[in-house]
Amino acid sequence: MKVKEYPDVLIRAMGLFKPMMAELPEVAYQLKEPFVLDSLAAQRTFAVAPTPWDDVLRGVIAAYR
Amino acid sequence: MSKHIVVGAGPVGTATALRPAEQEEQVVVVTRSGSGPTHQGIGRTAADASSAAAMTELAAGAVAIYNCANPAYHRWPSDWRPLPKHCSRPPSVRVRFLPIAAVTATVSHLYGYGPVSSPMTEDLPLAVQGPKALICVPMWRDALAAHVAGRVRVTEVRGSDYVGHGAQIHLGDRVVPRLLAGRDVTVTRSSDTRHTWTATDDVARLLVMVAVDERAWGRPGTCRATRHGASARLWATCAVSQESSQ
Numbered sequence: 084m085k086v087k088e089y090p091d092v093l094i095r096a097m098g099l100f101k102p103m104m105a106e107l108p109e110v111a112y113q114l115k116e117p118f119v120l121d122s123l124a125a126q127r128t129f130a131v132a133p134t135p136w137d138d139v140l141r142g143v144i145a146a147y148r
Numbered sequence: 149m150s151k152h153i154v155v156g157a158g159p160v161g162t163a164t165a166l167r168p169a170e171q172e173e174q175v176v177v178v179t180r181s182g183s184g185p186t187h188q189g190i191g192r193t194a195a196d197a198s199s200a201a202a203m204t205e206l207a208a209g210a211v212a213i214y215n216c217a218n219p220a221y222h223r224w225p226s227d228w229r230p231l232p233k234h235c236s237r238p239p240s241v242r243v244r245f246l247p248i249a250a251v252t253a254t255v256s257h258l259y260g261y262g263p264v265s266s267p268m269t270e271d272l273p274l275a276v277q278g279p280k281a282l283i284c285v286p287m288w289r290d291a292l293a294a295h296v297a298g299r300v301r302v303t304e305v306r307g308s309d310y311v312g313h314g315a316q317i318h319l320g321d322r323v324v325p326r327l328l329a330g331r332d333v334t335v336t337r338s339s340d341t342r343h344t345w346t347a348t349d350d351v352a353r354l355l356v357m358v359a360v361d362e363r364a365w366g367r368p369g370t371c372r373a374t375r376h377g378a379s380a381r382l383w384a385t386c387a388v389s390q391e392s393s394q
Binding site: 084112119142 | 263
């Protein structure tokens, strides 16, 4: 089982047919570079924490089963 | 029992509506089609949320308007601008001496920051880059200016790509069923780059929290005296940072 990536040229080509895909080049930096959010200020102020990643994925998987 | 208005019934709007409803509060979900979650505490209304008249009527007596509308990616320029423009100016804004009604809590995103070299926080400047940022950054600045002028009370929550039940974009139909079947998957991003995901339930939880918490929106006039006044009214969603697609 492998995780593969769509090549840039294919994404651009798909954009010719699917308007949604045409939007991807504008946000390519979000996909290719580290894209990291620091929510510590909100976590501290409101005493909340993100749902643990494993729990998030378990929820997604459960929804598809 | 307080009244809450939720605009939009996607994964975030649905999760947002359910929270006050489960606290036995009154919730009205507004979409063009009248869709939304089925719950005894939730009324579903078909209305055009970009209509000031419609929103004025719906929001009468409400404590909060949650703007969870998220138009299709390629329709942001046409569909998104009219919506929050009215939502960020609740009814009272046009009649100066009426008490300001609902707090408007908007779900937004990270496009306004543009490419940056460090983790994104509320203090980061909004460096407008690209059409998507050009749509949303002025909306926030307008809303903030109106807030500072005492005409509205606004807050905004910004998250990254969503993950959760019903969030389709990256970790959804194209990926999960194939993984469960043990098949290869193809993703639209670099599969080994650090990337923050935001759980839809987390953004809903924070949105409802900041809408009714004075620390999130402050009092008009005092926010300018606060060192981080401007940023104190927007919050990064609790996020999960993870190597993607692992």
